[in-house]
Amino acid sequence: MEKIQILIQMLILFSAARLFGRLLTKIGIPSVAGELLAGAIVGPQMLHIIEPSTTLETLAEIGVIVLLFNAGLETHIDELLKVGKPAVLTAVLGVIFPFVGGYFVGQLFGYPTAENLFIGTTFVATSVGITIRVLQEFGYAKRTSAKIILAAAILDDILGLLVLAIVKNVALGKTNVLELVLLAIQAVSFVLFLSTIGPRITRKRSTFFSALSCDFLFELSLILMLGLAILAEEIGLAAIVGSFLAGLVLSEIREFTTIEDRYRTIGWFFTPFFFGLLGTHLDFSALKNLNTLVEVLIFTVIAVVGKLIGGYLGSIKKGKQTALEVGVGMIPRGEVGIVVAGLAFSYKVVASDVYLSLIATVLLSTVISPFLIKWIYSLKKG
């Protein structure tokens, strides 16, 4: 596509996303739901004005990278460590319940085992972007549950990566234990290093960083953010895990608060592309077929309830309200689920009708989650 065409597509996607985002906000609906809807309307499934392209996908990726970077900036490692136990429990249970649920529902439907393994895996990965956006929009980002969700989402990503690797090995009939172990070591050490030693280094060298000019610090932090996002992706984790950790590390530099506004601006520019483009994947026509509709609804209940129970049980020691908040906060699925389903389809492990059901399930839980999150969080004041 020509440069000018891309600029036009950018303009349309951005304008539509923000317009619908603002309109829905007026009637109390989280703006992220409006951005998803806008994407669905201008996307290939309806008006077909927007054609997903590498450029738009890159802008979207930067959007979610910056979103999680900002979440990292607002988080301190001590706060995360404080919620370590419930976060680990939430992540583990939040992987087990949807996976097992997906697997057994597949068995019930009479699908082959390999296919059911992938159905379960599709339901595993939490896409924390929507949760973060809703919490930021309504001022809930400082609650304990937000910290548990963030910590759990990182662990969730590691677990999801391993589950995918195992399932891939099993379904394709080749088991390479060494590779799995290496993958696990890489992922765990990446996260451990950045979340423990990283903040300590920046804290110790805080005066050094504070002596840099704002502009230079901004450039260095941009490079760190993108660099760690890429590294995380290369390891097999999501890019957002890397950028969240980059934010976490940089939040220890006291002077960094002076340039936080710049990242809010960058996020403001890029984030609508992420949710708008995610919306372009919404295909409601798949729901016209009654059988598919029933399957999608059952899948969605499993995916949603599985995460809800996982989060609730994992965090129940922090009180019922917090446990509920964590539960709904873990519900959103996103591009990772779509990617897993796509992988399974490309391996020919999953049939095309099941593939469509899986995509619809991921998108349905994505669409309903902003409403659920807003509702549950508003039960408690402040």
Place this chain on the structure above:
Amino acid sequence: MEKIQILIQMLILFSAARLFGRLLTKIGIPSVAGELLAGAIVGPQMLHIIEPSTTLETLAEIGVIVLLFNAGLETHIDELLKVGKPAVLTAVLGVIFPFVGGYFVGQLFGYPTAENLFIGTTFVATSVGITIRVLQEFGYAKRTSAKIILAAAILDDILGLLVLAIVKNVALGKTNVLELVLLAIQAVSFVLFLSTIGPRITRKRSTFFSALSCDFLFELSLILMLGLAILAEEIGLAAIVGSFLAGLVLSEIREFTTIEDRYRTIGWFFTPFFFGLLGTHLDFSALKNLNTLVEVLIFTVIAVVGKLIGGYLGSIKKGKQTALEVGVGMIPRGEVGIVVAGLAFSYKVVASDVYLSLIATVLLSTVISPFLIKWIYSLKKG
């Protein structure tokens, strides 16, 4: 290319551009020269780490759009009108001298007339991005000459568009006067409307805009900036003419100063992609051939001196120093010259060796201009 590959290319281009930009600044060289050099080093001609792609080109385009938008924000229409006369003279003479010079040098070399018309046209278009960046970097953006350069650059773009249209018609042997007149009317009315009625509307409705939230105003202005850039491009003008005018219109809103910082941030992120990517086109190997080298040097002298004299004579009434500043400020050529040469080559009006010389000429004047600009501007204090 994959999304992750693009992110890696972005990271490398941005890091290299800012690294070289900062290093050269330390020894008093304008950072834009460093960014060009960085692009040349990581680009296809040398290390070949960076492969120009639609995504990088789009980011670069946004970079220069925001750069000129910011220049527009810092300019008031009254200031432009005050320098109307020298600006018009500068633009007209700055088109005539390089065009005629290029044409006759081509005749001297014995090239056919059609080819010489395109050689002249290639030397016409000023690419004001480099000038603006250097003036901003060294704090010269408030001088009278800066206003003349900006106003002249817009007129220059209109004239360049018309010259290209005429030359294209003549060289390809078909003359469509109606089309030319329509083109002229479109371009002139676009600029006239935005530079006269536009600011009046925003000034009158200033209280209305000031009542909007900063976030909403930011979104609207982003949409206006991209929208006018696209519109300008569709008309046949450069995108930066549209975004400069968008900035000019918005600078009349008093409350807009509160969000100017956001555009500085956006510019900071995107602009290095523009100059870095421009640098990837630098191909020094063309200069190995002695004949080509001589031709390029003669071309460059014509292109540089033509603009210099045009600007100097056009602005001499504002004093010698200002006239000199305008002269050097109009020297930089850029992507427009490359596009014109490329067009001529694709029409088979220009032979491949002359095409390479033209590209080298555009790039050479691009490379030397930051130094010339900094030197001439530093002759006067303050």
